[in-house]
Amino acid sequence: MTTAIPSLKFEGRILLLGCGSVSQCLQPLLLRHLDMDFTRLTVMDFEDNAKYVPDTLASGARYVREKITPENIHAVLGEQLGDGDLLINLSWNIDTGDIIEWCQDNGVLYVDTSVELWDPYAGQADSDPTTRTLYHRHMKLRERAATWRPNGPTAVVEHGANPGLVSHWTKVALADIATAMLTEPERLPQPLAPERAAALNEALENRDYAALAQHTGTKVIHISERDTQVSDKPKQVGEFVNTWSVEGFFEEGVAPAEMGWGTHEPELPAGAHEHPTGPKNQICLAQTGISTYVKSWVPLGGPIVGMVVRHGEAFTISDKLTVWDGDEAVYRPTVHYAYLPTDAAMNSLHECRMRGYELQTDQRIMNDEITEGRDELGVLLMGHDLNGWWVGSQLDIAETRELVQHQNATTLQVAASVLGAVYWIVANPTQGLCVPDDLDHEAVLAVANPYLGPTPSVHTTWTPADNGYDPFANYKSAANTDEPWAFGNFLLK
Numbered sequence: 001m002t003t004a005i006p007s008l009k010f011e012g013r014i015l016l017l018g019c020g021s022v023s024q025c026l027q028p029l030l031l032r033h034l035d036m037d038f039t040r041l042t043v044m045d046f047e048d049n050a051k052y053v054p055d056t057l058a059s060g061a062r063y064v065r066e067k068i069t070p071e072n073i074h075a076v077l078g079e080q081l082g083d084g085d086l087l088i089n090l091s092w093n094i095d096t097g098d099i100i101e102w103c104q105d106n107g108v109l110y111v112d113t114s115v116e117l118w119d120p121y122a123g124q125a126d127s128d129p130t131t132r133t134l135y136h137r138h139m140k141l142r143e144r145a146a147t148w149r150p151n152g153p154t155a156v157v158e159h160g161a162n163p164g165l166v167s168h169w170t171k172v173a174l175a176d177i178a179t180a181m182l183t184e185p186e187r188l189p190q191p192l193a194p195e196r197a198a199a200l201n202e203a204l205e206n207r208d209y210a211a212l213a214q215h216t217g218t219k220v221i222h223i224s225e226r227d228t229q230v231s232d233k234p235k236q237v238g239e240f241v242n243t244w245s246v247e248g249f250f251e252e253g254v255a256p257a258e259m260g261w262g263t264h265e266p267e268l269p270a271g272a273h274e275h276p277t278g279p280k281n282q283i284c285l286a287q288t289g290i291s292t293y294v295k296s297w298v299p300l301g302g303p304i305v306g307m308v309v310r311h312g313e314a315f316t317i318s319d320k321l322t323v324w325d326g327d328e329a330v331y332r333p334t335v336h337y338a339y340l341p342t343d344a345a346m347n348s349l350h351e352c353r354m355r356g357y358e359l360q361t362d363q364r365i366m367n368d369e370i371t372e373g374r375d376e377l378g379v380l381l382m383g384h385d386l387n388g389w390w391v392g393s394q395l396d397i398a399e400t401r402e403l404v405q406h407q408n409a410t411t412l413q414v415a416a417s418v419l420g421a422v423y424w425i426v427a428n429p430t431q432g433l434c435v436p437d438d439l440d441h442e443a444v445l446a447v448a449n450p451y452l453g454p455t456p457s458v459h460t461t462w463t464p465a466d467n468g469y470d471p472f473a474n475y476k477s478a479a480n481t482d483e484p485w486a487f488g489n490f491l492l493k
Contacts, residue, residue, distance in 0.1 A: 005447055007035040008423050012109075015080045017068070018090035019045035019053065021244055021365045022113065022160070025407040026090070026415040027056045029451070033419065042080055044068075045091075068094050070118055074102060083107030086425070088418065092116055092248050096137070097144045100155045100433065104148045109429060111421045113160035113414060115141060115312060120251050129256045129273045134312050135282045136275075145433040154431040156439065159421040161377060161393075161413040162337070163312035165448060166223050168441035169379045169391040170317055174212040176457045177381065177389050178204055181216060187459075188385050213321045214331040219264045219383025219485040221333050222294075223313055224390070226301040226340045229373035229397055229408055231366045234344075239362040240352065241344035243375070243410035246363040249309075249341075253349065254357050257292035257308040258284035259336030259487070260318020263329055264383070266483050269491060281318045281332060284310075288357075289337075290349050293492040296338035297462040298376045299390055305492065306338030313337075313436070320437040333383075334487055342366070342373070367408050370397050374453070375409040380460075383485040388460040395453030403451055416451035420444035464489045 014036070016023055023043070031038065038059040043050075046067035050057060057063060068076055068091070077099075081087060087103055089112035096115045103110045115137045130136060141157070158164060178200045185191060192200075196215060203211035227243060235241045242249055256273075261283045268274075271286040285292060289309035296306050314335045323331040340346075344366065352359060378392015395409040404412055424439050431438070449455055463484060470476070476493065480486045 004450060005033055008033055008426060009035040010086070010426055011036065012085040013040040013081060014042070014086045014088065015077070016041065016043045016088045016090065017094075018092075019043050019047070019049040019063075020090065021411045022414045022418070023090045024049070024052050025404060025411040026088070026418055027053050028404050029415055029419045031055060031059055044080070070095070070098070073098060077102055078106070081106065081108050085109070086422070087111075088422065090418070092245065092251070093118060093120065096157060097141050100157075101144060101148070103155060104152045107153055109153050109425050110155040111159055111418060111425055112157055113164065113418065114248065115157055129284050129286045130275050132255055133258045133282070133284045134310055135258060135278070135284070135315055138312070138315055139278045141433070148432060150432050151430045152432045154425045154429050154434060156421050156425055156434045156436070158312035158316070159417055159436050159439075161410075161417050162223050162225070163316065164417040164421070164436050165393070165413070165445075166313045166377075166379050167317055167436040168439070168445050170221060170381070171209050171441045172445075172457060173379055173381045173389050173391040174209050174216065174218065175204060176391070177216045177218070177384055177386055178212050180459070181385055210321045210323050210331075213333055214323050216384040218333050218381050219262055220381070220490075221317060221335045222296045222306075222338045222380040222382070223311065223336070223377075224296040224298050224304065224306060224338045224380045225375070225377040226298050226304050226306075227342045227345070227373070227375045227410060228301065229342050229366060229370045229375065229410070231344065231369040232371050233369040235347050236362065237351075238360055239364060240348040240360040241342075241364045241366060242348065243342055243345070243366055243408050244414065246359070246365070249345070250352070250359050252311065253290040253307075253309050254288050255310050256284040257287060257289040257336075258282055258310045258314060259308060260314045260332065260334060262334035263332045264483060264485065265334060266480060266486055267488070269487060279319055279322065281322055281329070282315055291353070294336075294338050294490040295464045295467055295492065296490070297380055297388070297390070297460060298378065299456060299458055299460070300374070300376050300394060303462065303466065303468070304338065304340045306340045309337050309339050311337045316435040316437050365408075367406055370408055373397055373409075375413060377413060382463070386459055388462055389458070390460055391455070391457045393452040393455055399453050409453075412451055416448040417444070419451075420446075420448035423447045
């Protein structure tokens with residue numbers, strides 16, 4: 001299956017920054033698919049994780065123990081990289097603006113999976129919620145990028161599974177919804193008006209995804225995920241267990257819940273804060289993402305209750321799908337994460353909250369001890385004429401192990417996305433700063449899909465009203481029936 005991916009010839013040097021769970025999963029893919037002299041590959045981490053990547057070292061790659069700081073970043077990167085080289089940044093707490101600016105100044109290609117700061121916790125308790133958001137980070141990054149040349153070395157930010165693949169799946173879903181509306185009229189509640197059909201055809205032909213979202217009537221996009229991987233090694237008291245970076249999950253989980261805010265929304269939720277500058281396509285709540293729960297749905301798992309953990313796709317997807325009339329946003333969907341991680345991770349989060357959000361020092365990423373389960377991750381587009389549509393990955397642990405040994409489904413989904421981004425970057429080396437939505441989704445998915453298990457594009461009749469029995473429904477405020485796709489109808493109160 002993976003042999004369908006052509007080899008990627010690369011003659012420069014590669015610095016793989018970080019040797020955590022995703023990096024350890026990506027390295028076998030690089031060895032498998034890159035046509036290069038691997039003595040020109042360096043893996044760098046401040047921890048001694050070399051024992052976890054013996055095949056990488058056997059290929060001729062180097063392992064360097066070094067911690068990058070604001071004081072040494074230029075010197076350390078300058079020792080490893082130069083014009084035409086590639087930096088794959090899978091670390092955390094290295095300022096994204098600083099590291100990309102160095103790459104822009106030195107002709108180095110770049111990709112990462114999240115927008116980071118040197119110290120994301122500095123002054124947190126006294127900071128306005130809007131300044132703790134990814135929206136705020138993106139605005140600062142845009143300010144810096146405005147000083148870079150537009151055709152500089154390509155730098156792709158936030159290209160993991162989510163953010164990353166979910167932007168590409170959103171395009172697939174929008175095209176599939178529009179095509180179904182045009183070719184299967186019997187599925188529609190009422191016939192398409194000729195002018196609307198013409199608008200959909202034009203948007204499909206032009207690959208205009210904002211117009212597709214608007215003319216299909218898409219109101220809400222959930223990044224809906226349920227991870228059911230389970231282990232034969234139970235979580236211990238005082239231990240945080242996860243299927244990907246514990247530190248990364250904690251940092252985004254204790255940040256404010258944030259979401260792209262749709263033009264259909266009738267009212268702001270309690271505790272909402274709006275942004276005073278920029279495209280103003282997002283809001284945030286003055287509460288943590290891991291304490292904000294919404295109803296959502298995945299095809300195999302069915303209805304789920306997920307957390308509105310802040311993620312970059314809520315910014316980029318809602319921004320790219322906004323339709324403007326001058327300075328007025330006339331159309332935008334609501335976009336946010338609805339994340340249900342493993343049972344062990346949920347227990348770890350609950351214990352962390354009981355500790356006053358003091359992160360457990362004992363931490364474990366589940367890999368070989370996983371006995372069964374899958375990570376079902378995708379995008380759920382709702383409110384259009386066909387009600388709901390889901391596109392994503394249903395990768396289980398058995399297939400994961402056939403593809404890459406000693407890894408789990410979650411990290412392989414991320415690693416496959418990074419691999420797809422690397423292919424695109426090498427083929428498009430002068431695009432400057434990019435977010436996943438700027439990339440050719442078909443080119444990226446052609447590389448990533450062989451590592452993602454089943455990737456269905458399916459219709460659903462699920463709505464937030466399909467929540468089953470609520471013992472106290474008669475004592476709660478009624479759902480907003482005037483706007484069934486309002487955020488308040490998804491939010492668990």
